[in-house]
Amino acid sequence: MSVRDHSGLPLEKFNGLWKRGDVDTTPRDHFSDCNNIDYIAQSTFGTRPGIAISQDVLVPLSNIKRIYNYPTQSANTLIVLTYNYDTGYGSIHHVVDANTVYGPLLSIKGMTDFAFVPYAGRAYISPFSDYVNGDLTFQKGLANEFLYVYDGLGNRARKAAGSGLSGAMTVANGAAGHTDPGQHIFGFVSQTVSGYNAPPTILTSFITAAASSVSFGSIPTSGDPNVVKRLLVATKVLPTFNGDLSGYQFFFVPNAIINNNTDTFLNNISFYDADLLADASALLDNYTSIPAGASLTLYHNRLCLAATATDISLILVSKAGEPEAINQITGLIVVPLDGNPITNEQEMRDVLYVFKRSKTTSFTDNDGDPSSWPEVVIDNSLGTCVHGIATVLDSGSSTVDFLLIATYQGISQFNGKYVTPELSWKIEDLWKQLDRNKFGNIQIINAPIQKEIYIILPTSQMLMGNYANGMDWKSMRWSPWSFRMGINTVAIQNIDDIILGADIN
Amino acid sequence: MPASGIFRARFSILSTTGDAFSTLGVGDDARHYYVDATKTGSINLHLFGNCYYLDGSITPISFAGLPVGFTPSGNLILSSPQSVIGGGFFNVLQVPADATGHLTLTYGIYGPKTITVTGFLLANDVVLIGANDLIALLTIQCAITHVALFGNEALVFDSIDISGNYVITKQEFAIENPTVPIRAGDKVKITSVNGLLTGVEQIQVNGVIVDSSYIIIQQPFSLWFYLPPEFVTFSGLITVTLVGDGVQFSGSVVAGVLQILSEDATGIYELVKGQTNDVLYTRDGYATDLSLLMLPSMLEDEPYEDDFFSLLAYPYRILADDDYQDDITNFNLIATQRFVIVPLSVEIPSPFIKTAFLP
Numbered sequence: 001m002s003v004r005d006h007s008g009l010p011l012e013k014f015n016g017l018w019k020r021g022d023v024d025t026t027p028r029d030h031f032s033d034c035n036n037i038d039y040i041a042q043s044t045f046g047t048r049p050g051i052a053i054s055q056d057v058l059v060p061l062s063n064i065k066r067i068y069n070y071p072t073q074s075a076n077t078l079i080v081l082t083y084n085y086d087t088g089y090g091s092i093h094h095v096v097d098a099n100t101v102y103g104p105l106l107s108i109k110g111m112t113d114f115a116f117v118p119y120a121g122r123a124y125i126s127p128f129s130d131y132v133n134g135d136l137t138f139q140k141g142l143a144n145e146f147l148y149v150y151d152g153l154g155n156r157a158r159k160a161a162g163s164g165l166s167g168a169m170t171v172a173n174g175a176a177g178h179t180d181p182g183q184h185i186f187g188f189v190s191q192t193v194s195g196y197n198a199p200p201t202i203l204t205s206f207i208t209a210a211a212s213s214v215s216f217g218s219i220p221t222s223g224d225p226n227v228v229k230r231l232l233v234a235t236k237v238l239p240t241f242n243g244d245l246s247g248y249q250f251f252f253v254p255n256a257i258i259n260n261n262t263d264t265f266l267n268n269i270s271f272y273d274a275d276l277l278a279d280a281s282a283l284l285d286n287y288t289s290i291p292a293g294a295s296l297t298l299y300h301n302r303l304c305l306a307a308t309a310t311d312i313s314l315i316l317v318s319k320a321g322e323p324e325a326i327n328q329i330t331g332l333i334v335v336p337l338d339g340n341p342i343t344n345e346q347e348m349r350d351v352l353y354v355f356k357r358s359k360t361t362s363f364t365d366n367d368g369d370p371s372s373w374p375e376v377v378i379d380n381s382l383g384t385c386v387h388g389i390a391t392v393l394d395s396g397s398s399t400v401d402f403l404l405i406a407t408y409q410g411i412s413q414f415n416g417k418y419v420t421p422e423l424s425w426k427i428e429d430l431w432k433q434l435d436r437n438k439f440g441n442i443q444i445i446n447a448p449i450q451k452e453i454y455i456i457l458p459t460s461q462m463l464m465g466n467y468a469n470g471m472d473w474k475s476m477r478w479s480p481w482s483f484r485m486g487i488n489t490v491a492i493q494n495i496d497d498i499i500l501g502a503d504i505n
Numbered sequence: 506m507p508a509s510g511i512f513r514a515r516f517s518i519l520s521t522t523g524d525a526f527s528t529l530g531v532g533d534d535a536r537h538y539y540v541d542a543t544k545t546g547s548i549n550l551h552l553f554g555n556c557y558y559l560d561g562s563i564t565p566i567s568f569a570g571l572p573v574g575f576t577p578s579g580n581l582i583l584s585s586p587q588s589v590i591g592g593g594f595f596n597v598l599q600v601p602a603d604a605t606g607h608l609t610l611t612y613g614i615y616g617p618k619t620i621t622v623t624g625f626l627l628a629n630d631v632v633l634i635g636a637n638d639l640i641a642l643l644t645i646q647c648a649i650t651h652v653a654l655f656g657n658e659a660l661v662f663d664s665i666d667i668s669g670n671y672v673i674t675k676q677e678f679a680i681e682n683p684t685v686p687i688r689a690g691d692k693v694k695i696t697s698v699n700g701l702l703t704g705v706e707q708i709q710v711n712g713v714i715v716d717s718s719y720i721i722i723q724q725p726f727s728l729w730f731y732l733p734p735e736f737v738t739f740s741g742l743i744t745v746t747l748v749g750d751g752v753q754f755s756g757s758v759v760a761g762v763l764q765i766l767s768e769d770a771t772g773i774y775e776l777v778k779g780q781t782n783d784v785l786y787t788r789d790g791y792a793t794d795l796s797l798l799m800l801p802s803m804l805e806d807e808p809y810e811d812d813f814f815s816l817l818a819y820p821y822r823i824l825a826d827d828d829y830q831d832d833i834t835n836f837n838l839i840a841t842q843r844f845v846i847v848p849l850s851v852e853i854p855s856p857f858i859k860t861a862f863l864p
Binding site for chain 2: 047058484501502
């Protein structure tokens with residue numbers, strides 16, 4: 001056929017990368033290869049946007065391992081993990097804006113990653129790292145490390161929870177008042193600035209008189225500078241006392257509070273047993289130090305922490321509204337053991353979904369203790385990795401009615417079940433070439449304003465998926481994005497600002 | 506350096522094999538090797554060390570020291586200009602009637618080529634055809650077999666040379682601006698005199714294979730590629746080697762040497778819609794600052810190094826006193842060393858598409 005007879009083949013649409021099967025089978029409206037392409041409107045494309053430096057300070061942070069969006073009560077900020085390859089220490093910083101950075105808030109040897117959840121302006125931080133089991137690499141909480149809490153104000157992070165007061169106090173009848181006469185046990189609960197109530201301590205037995213109030217002296221102060229209050233707890237009248245001070249039910253005594261950590265007395269407290277309504281006994285079973293885990297999330301206003309160094313299939317669930325109060329008996333959920341650690345947890349439609357690398361299960365709050373929540377297995381073949389659920393905007397992880405999840409199969413929509421074909425069906429070969437032992441590096445964000453998904457790959461480069469034409473496997477338009485340096489982490493801030501973190505490795 | 510000239514290269518002993526030879530030095534620089542009757546042995550010679558003489562010079566140089574573009578031209582002559590006997594280069598002092606021997610020349614990628622010598626007397630020079638390209642690999646093996654019972658025989662050689670003409674040819678491939686240091690992610694541009702660059706099948710940088718996605722342009726006379734990110738932390742010299750596809754050229758060819766600067770572009774970035782380049786942090790050089798530190802109440806207690814320095818977000822160094830813990834009274838003034846940050850604008854790496862197969 002001569003050139004004169006050749007009829008042109010107009011390409012009117014460019015539907016992105018196709019990496020599936022033989023290159024000769026690439027549809028004409030797709031690319032057999034591409035790099036650093038962004039999709040514009042419905043059918044055009046151009047070079048991806050450039051990146052700019054985000055910090056305008058003399059010493060910007062370097063060797064960025066992880067970035068999360070950290071909404072405080074007054075601003076949208078970032079919390080950032082850097083790593084020093086010379087010392088082996090990971091350090092966490094709070095980047096308030098381009099000109100202000102606090103930290104390091106926390107420096108821990110071997111911390112190559114961390115789990116994070118914001119709560120009431122505070123940041124809960126759990127250091128974790130890789131571990132090798134046979135030929136597989138997983139993540140779990142660092143051994144002998146703990147959950148930390150940061151106040152958002154530039155002060156160093158401290159261990160969440162805490163132990164109670166130590167020492168002894170004196171108890172005596174006070175001025176004229178009232179109590180139910182008889183033997184009570186009194187104690188004090190210390191409360192930290194983050195609202196955590198320590199277990200009742202300095203338990204002291206005392207027989208009250210009917211016409212007298214009760215006064216307390218020599219009350220110990222706490223060595224923890226974060227303690228801001230001490231609350232009186234008491235038993236009701238004990239008909240018999242066997243000598244076991246902690247073997248009875250304690251209640252908070254109304255209006256019996258020391259609003260500081262300096263006074264050593266609390267005088268003239270009157271109460272009736274009928275006033276003792278708020279139970280404090282459960283505090284006795286709380287963790288005083290919460291072990292570090294590889295996953296943190298919030299569910300029904302409870303903090304959920306999973307994959308500790310010693311229990312990779314255990315979820316620690318706090319009391320609602322008290323993220324540091326985790327009961328060591330009733331606050332535990334065991335996901336069936338299969339040798340794989342829990343990798344992720346996420347609430348959607350009032351259900352807590354729990355993920356392992358190739359398993360998805362769910363738990364539902366039945367208004368009872370977490371240990372009683374019923375489990376329903378969702379999928380026994382698909383799961384995800386520690387950062388494998390897309391963060392949406394800068395507020396959470398689920399978009400209206402579905403999650404975007406990185407599985408070994410690809411990037412999938414999850415709406416209670418995994419939708420097939422997966423969104424990344426067109427680039428299945430690219431996805432399946434990724435090193436599964438480095439899936440811990442994958443991180444996803446979903447930017448609905450741009451209608452784009454940004455995925456950090458184990459290769460320290462990015463994959464961008466544009467869904468302006470629709471979020472289904474046919475309409476997705478993919479392109480790898482590369483940079484001169486390795487990109488480790490991605491976050492979204494202020495609705496649609498895409499933040500990237502670059503590491504030397 | 507002239508564009509052409511003559512050269513001479515002298516062989517030296519590589520090894521002996523077979524039955525033991527005994528050596529006996531005779532005359533100026535002569536080598537006499539004796540082998541006993543009824544024995545068989547051989548001697549291997551090669552070009553080694555400072556053995557090349559250019560344009561009549563008496564100062565030898567090594568093969569690696571030959572001028573860039575050195576190329577033997579035409580046939581080479583194997584000879585022994587100072588032979589002890591007869592003008593040939595191999596001789597036998599006592600010539601037995603029953604002795605046999607041969608001479609083997611090994612050179613080129615298709616060698617060995619064998620020349621059989623009868624009577625152990627080579628009166629004429631040996632012409633080597635087509636040995637030019639791999640002259641450095643040229644070796645000679647001379648073997649002797651003696652079956653008679655009388656007398657020892659000696660294999661004598663003295664100053665075995667190879668000689669010929671040479672020309673200086675311009676290098677086929679060259680790196681543009683080889684004296685300008687580059688960083689990982691910068692373009693490396695290679696040009697070709699004869700337009701063979703489409704025959705490059707693989708690029709290696711210090712042995713690391715450059716992924717094909719980093720190759721920007723591959724045309725007959727120019728080949729551009731991005732220095733891959735494996736060299737982000739590398740500082741020093743790199744050698745760029747081109748591997749041929751066996752059609753336009755074979756084997757590997759060194760295109761040149763480049764100076765690399767390490768690049769620490771790590772940090773926090775943001776995507777900027779509409780921006781057509783990447784602006785990176787670069788950390789070049791140091792500055793020393795004097796800083797006033799607002800220390801917390803820890804000074805009232807005994808300070809520890811970790812507590813104190815963990816407050817600092819930058820590299821630190823105390824200039825005044827290494828034993829600061831012993832007599833610490835005032836930590837307010839401290840000298841700190843930090844990298845100087847210079848924003849660097851670079852191209853967005855290799856944006857490209859490849860369409861599907863279009864009939």
